[in-house]
Amino acid sequence: MKIGEAQELYREQIRAYQKEKSNISKQLQSLRKRMEIRPEEKEQCAQEAATLELTLQALDEKQDEYQDYLSRLTETYCDDDGHWLEVPAPAEQQRH
Secondary structure (H helix, E strand, O other), X not given: OOHHHHHHHHHHHHHHHHHHHHHHHHXXXXXXXXXXXXXXXXXXXXXXXXXXXXXXXXXXXXXHHHHHHHHHHHHHHEOOOOOEOOOOOOHHHHHO
């Protein structure tokens, strides 16, 4: 896989995490409103909200992980102008 391809795959995954986080945030807002409107459902909603908050936290961590990797990839293989550097092929690939 080429570095540019890897970079695009990581960007796609970061966008997917962001989209999922947006959906979960909307669900969380809806639950909080429901808790205000229907006090009798407050306990059930609070449990669901806690689960969504944990999911949101996990997605944040994964998104940060992918963003960190993408940053390291760019720092390692791009010059100061953002152009990809030439990366020599591993010895095994050069023989074939």
